Amino acid sequence: MAQDGLTTTAESPNAAGWETIVxxxxxxxxxxxxxxxxxxxxxxxLSDTFIFSCFLTSYMNVRLSTPVPWPDASTxxxxxxxxxxxxxxxxxxxxxxxxxxxxxxxxxxxxxxRGDRGRAAALMLMTGGFGAIxxxxxxxxxxxxxxxxxxxxxxxxxxxxQFGATFFMITGFHGxxxxxxxxxxxxxxxxxxxxxxxxxxxxxxxxxxxGLYWHFVDLVWVFIFAFFYLW
Amino acid sequence: xxxxxGQQHPLSIYFWIWGLLFVFxxxxxxxxxxxxxxxxxxxxxxxxxxxxxxxxxIFMHMKWERLALIYAILxxxxxxxxxxxxxxxxxxxxxxxxxxxxxxxxxPVGHEAEAAH
Numbered sequence: 227m228a229q230d231g232l233t234t235t236a237e238s239p240n241a242a243g244w245e246t247i248v249x250x251x252x253x254x255x256x257x258x259x260x261x262x263x264x265x266x267x268x269x270x271x272l273s274d275t276f277i278f279s280c281f282l283t284s285y286m287n288v289r290l291s292t293p294v295p296w297p298d299a300s301t302x303x304x305x306x307x308x309x310x311x312x313x314x315x316x317x318x319x320x321x322x323x324x325x326x327x328x329x330x331x332x333x334x335x336x337x338x339x340r341g342d343r344g345r346a347a348a349l350m351l352m353t354g355g356f357g358a359i360x361x362x363x364x365x366x367x368x369x370x371x372x373x374x375x376x377x378x379x380x381x382x383x384x385x386x387x388q389f390g391a392t393f394f395m396i397t398g399f400h401g402x403x404x405x406x407x408x409x410x411x412x413x414x415x416x417x418x419x420x421x422x423x424x425x426x427x428x429x430x431x432x433x434x435x436x437g438l439y440w441h442f443v444d445l446v447w448v449f450i451f452a453f454f455y456l457w
Numbered sequence: 458x459x460x461x462x463g464q465q466h467p468l469s470i471y472f473w474i475w476g477l478l479f480v481f482x483x484x485x486x487x488x489x490x491x492x493x494x495x496x497x498x499x500x501x502x503x504x505x506x507x508x509x510x511x512x513x514x515i516f517m518h519m520k521w522e523r524l525a526l527i528y529a530i531l532x533x534x535x536x537x538x539x540x541x542x543x544x545x546x547x548x549x550x551x552x553x554x555x556x557x558x559x560x561x562x563x564x565p566v567g568h569e570a571e572a573a574h
Contacts, residue, residue, distance in 0.1 A: 244524075250524075251525060258525060258526050259525075260526060268530050269530075271530075272533060272534070276537070279540070283537070283544050284544070286544060286545065287547060287548040287551075288548070290549055290552060291547075291555065292552065292555075293555050293556050300489050318482070322482060325475070326475075328478070329472075329474075332516045336466070434518070438517055441512055442517070444516075445509055445513065445517075448508045448509050449509070451505075452502070452505035456485060456489060457501065
C-alpha cells in the first residue's frame with residue numbers, strides 16, 4: 227500500500243510544476259508524500275488559520291464600523307522604564323522572545339533528524355521556556371491593562387468600546403495556543419529524552435510536527451503584532 | 458516508516474533566517490515612530506509578509522515540500538481575501554449608518570426646534 231505511493235515518480239520522473247499536482251492528486255494512491263502526522267498537522271494549522279483570520283477580520287470590521295476614535299495602541303501599550311516612556315516596548319520584547327523560540331525550535335528539528343536526542347530535547351525545552359516567558363509577559367500586560375488602565379471587554383476610558391473585546395479575544399486565544407504549545411513541547415521533549423522514539427527505529431518526525439505547530443504560533447503573532455499593535 | 462523523507466538542512470540557513478526575522482521585527486517596531494499614513498502602513502505590511510513568508514518557507518520547510526501539499530495548504534487561505542473585502546465594505550457601511558442615525562444632532566431643526574420653545 228504505502229509503496230504504491232512512491233511509484234509515480236518512476237512513471238513520470240520528469241514531471242514538474244502542475245504536472246506533479248495532477249499525478250499526485252489523480253492517481254489512486256496517497257496524495258501527500260509526507261508522514262500522515264505531518265499532513266494532519268498541516269491541515270489542523272489550515273483550520274486554525276481560518277479561526278485567527280475570522281478574529282482579525284471581525285476586529286477590522288468593528289474598528290471600521292465604530293464612529294468613536296480607536297484607542298492608540300502605541301500609547302496604551304507603552305511602559306515607563308527607568309523614567310523613560312517606551313511605546314510598545316513590552317510587545318516588542320515579546321515579539322523577540324517568540325522569534326528566538328522559533329529559532330531554537332528549528333534547531334531542535336535539525337538535531338532530531340540527526341538522531342542527537344539529547345540536544346533536540348534540550349532545545350525543545352528551551353523553546354518551551356521561551357514560550358512560558360512569553361505567556362508570563364502577556365499575563366503582566368493583561369494585569370496592567372485591566373487594573374491600571376481600566377480596560378474591559380465592554381468598555382475602556384480611551385475610546386471605542388470594541389477595543390477591549392477584540393484585544394482580549396485575539397490575544398487571549400493566541401496566548402492559549404502558546405500555553406498549549408508549551409505543554410505539547412514539554413511532553414514530546416520528555417519522550418524524546420526518554421528514548422521513546424528509538425523503538426520505531428529512531429524516527430524523529432514528531433519533532434518536526436511539534437515544530438510546525440510552534441512556528442504557526444509565531445506566525446499568528448506576526449499578524450497580530452502588525453494589525454493590532456502597530457496599525 | 459517514511460525514513461529519509463525528513464527535512465535535513467544545514468543549520469546555517471536557520472541562523473540566517475533567525476537574524477533576518479530579528480531585523481524585520483526591529484524594522485516593523487521602528488515604524489511605530491513614523492506618523493500614520495500610507496507609507497507606514499505599507500512598511501508594516503511589507504515587514505509582516507516578509508516575516509510570515511520566511512517562517513512558512515524556511516522554518517516550516519514549505520519551500521522543500523511538494524507542490525501538492527503547498528497548494529493544498531496555501532491555496533485555501535487566499536479565499537479569506539474575499540471575506541476581508543466584504544467585511545471592509547460592510548464595516549464602512551455600518552459606520553455611515555451609525556453616523557446617520559446614532560450621532561447627536563448639532564442643533565434642533567424644524568418643528569423640533571419650535572416644540573422646544
